[in-house]
Amino acid sequence: MLLISSRSSIRLGRALGGYRRHLCRAMSADTSSDSNVAANFSKYEYPNRTEAPIITATTADKVVSLETSGSSITPSNKIYDPSDPFDERGQLPLGEREKIRDKQTSDFGSIKLSSLPITESVPDFIPPNVASTELSAPETVITKLDNGIRVVSQETYGQMCTVGVLTNVGSRHEPTSGIVHMLETMAFGSTKKYDGLQIAEMLQDWGGTRFVSHSREQTLHCIDILRPNVRDGMQLLSEVVLNPLITEVPQDFMEALAVLEFQAQEQLPELVLGEALQVAAYGSDQQLGKIHFGTQETIPLLTPDSVQNFYDNSIRSNPEGMVIAGAGIGHKELVELAKDYFGAMKQSGSPATVPSAYRGGSHFIGNSTQSSIFSPTMPEEDFCRVALAFPVGGWHSDSMVTACVLQTLLGGGSSFSAGGPGKGMYSRMYQQVLNRYGWMETAEAFTTFADEGGLFGVSASTPAPNRVKDLVTVLADQLARLAFQQVDDIELSRARNMLKCNVLTQLESRLILFEDMGRQVLTYGKREDAATTCKKIDAVTADDIQALALQMLKGNAPTIAATGSHLDQIPSHEEIARWFQ
Template sequence: MVSRLPLKQQREIEAIGGNVTALGSREHMSYTYDALKTYVPQMVELLIDCVRNPAFLDWEVKEQLQKVSADINGSFRDPHQLLLEAIHSTGYSGPYANDLFALESAVNCLNSTVLEEFVAEHYTASRMVLAASGVDHDKLLEYAEPLLSDLPNVSRPTEPKPIYTGGDFRRQGDSGITHFALAFELHGGWLKEKDAIILTVLQMLMGGGGSFSAGGPGKGMYSRLYLRVLNEHPQIQSFSAFNSIYNHTGLFGIQATTVRCCIRKHHGACIAIWESDFAIDAIDIAVKELIALATPGQVDKVELNRAKESTKSAILMNLESRMVVSEDIGKQILTYGERTPLGHFLKVVDEITKQDIAKTAQKLLSSPLTMASYGDGNYLNFPEALFSGSCYIVHMIYKLLVYISHFPFIYQCFICQATIQSAGGSIQSEVILVRMAL
């Protein structure tokens, strides 16, 4: 939606044969254009026109809002996406708690005027970076300067600091499958560069995935969660580590799916057995795996080296894409004010030790716990669960405290706010404070 008529814009893009995308995250909006180098002047002009002169036509806004509503409805049918959003909305207070997918009521409030005000407030010179890959820097300046030189120099506002509180989110379903996620905060985010890189290696070290590997035999099978969890428990359908790293904060945790019906061998035959809900046991397993990371001596050199090599491989593979490179340049300029050489990141990865892994895991476990679950759970069947949505989280925290009582480096308060969501709305319980005195 730019100053050009939509049809004219489409014709220009078709003539070039490029790939144009617009993406939004919790901290950035990005507009990217991928095409042949000979079309750089047209690409730069079109991108800048999109940012500076958007034409929010009423009919086009309505059409896009219908598509957004459909996308939102589809996203919340994905349990993994639902849990990741719930971890943020429950674990944080403030801007980081805002959902990536707006509520239907919020979407209905959008119109051309609201969008114009948003662009005027946020699309300013101090918040904007034009980054490119595969083009000479002086040439890029030559094309962009006449189009951007008249932007007013507005000072960049102070970024709001993240407020992490921890908490508990639950939504019940009747599918025979339970999805849950446990997460902890690592304060600092990308502004504490080494900690953020260690967190990335930590995810590679833990690994995990589904009980069936669609990527071919051996794909990721040597990660800790495959060897220690997925290979041992047929009730677990998926079990994997995840992280979300931002400028000032980061999340790390384990996301899992358990089933009540599993296949077991009995006298040489495979039979389906309907078991009691395994989710509670899977939570215990997840906690034990996280605590093992924080215990010195529990990670050996071979698996750490494998995780470091996997991290470097993933970085280099991602940077094979020109679009990823240009996006990386833009984000680094906005975060650090400069682009850090690739060799620096690879060197930091190489220098990570087993002590760094244990120390970072200890920092994670000293932060409040955030838990989200969705699906079939027996712990929601008790009447008292509807009266006070805190009974299960207390049980789970109690088990966690029993585990971590053996580790003197953990002495954090757990503040949990429990919420049960159902078709009839939500019931919010009292805030629980459990304090450890070690």
């Protein structure tokens, strides 16, 4: 389906008008027998032309070849000839055309097409090709430096590499909501050695791209860069991570503050629903219940000094909670670079992680709600978005892989999609929800994991006010059915295969490989290879799925979160809890 707005229609109309003018000019040139008229298009240009264009056609056997005719082509039978890319009107004598062609050929031969011309020998800066039989199979290698930093890498034998720094610091550790959000916004800005513009120009010159990500538990800074420039990239990373200017450049801080204020007013409904879910599950007084983003109430509390103090006492002084990862680089080289640029760090501080206990509850944010916890300006729409969740184990739980298989089995997405099994169209949320209830706009399963625990649930949205209660009922039914009915072998096999396909496909990306290595070493102290992960996925049985569902639902209060309109139609938390008793 192609949707064109009124403004786009105007632009399209102008473009078509330009095309018609071009077409009329071309036709007038090809059909007019008066060369003087053909040479002067101005008085015949559209829209001044009133006569209808003359359209002519010919066949290949009627075309007079330049080589055989010995005379110029007349406009009536002129057809573009690849061997004669000029004089399309056929006004030049044959001798004149040959003279111009020879001059063009001579001129083209003198043009330098590239500063790196094709030569018989390979330039010195390009490493020699190595036969595949001489290459060792890539493997993940981990080294711990004297100051506690862990270095992990895996070779990819490509001309690009991804290097970066991960730390065990996140928004759960901040004293005021929004500090980590501010650090993410200011990342790769001014440092003690460079300003933001210089950093952008250097990355462009080096063929590099930078990425920054901050979550509730971890931060990530990385550069994807041409391999010959990796040392420059690591030197820049050390500046960005260890020497950012937070208090010294007030203008940068104020600009980042303005970005946070804008984002707080324009949060996507899906992000707001995720934050409401954390508050409902853990409470705002626990670390996992803290809002990850800056809010309209917390942003004014942020100061350069408070952000600087948090950074100094958590990231800059915490080498034991830091991992330097690289994909597409030799391990020995990465270790040397890590020593050169991060080896001087000393442990003097670390974030305090206080485990959060699951509580369960409800938290609703309406379009006009002014929540004391999270108060964005929601888009004016008639959708109601609801999420229903229960607790599962965290990153260190034996049931984490089972939860991932179950999420893939339920699957889901939006009501408008295309594709086959690879898009999840055979998952339960498509077959039993989206394909059955036309008033359902989206429906999908989700998981969130942390060190001490996580959430498993289902979410959905609808624009129909009279269907909101039915929506919650359908979501509850999908979760309850998992506990009382075993999944069949076909859908379980499909879910396992699809999850393995997703894992292996994602790891084909160098950026994903880098992130997977870094986060695993930061969380577990080691990296599990893809083959081991696939074996764990294959080992998940229908009994495991049912046991996990029973464990989630039995004796745990549900978590219900909602955003948007028609929130008064949602059943109370007490009523939903009774459904699972």
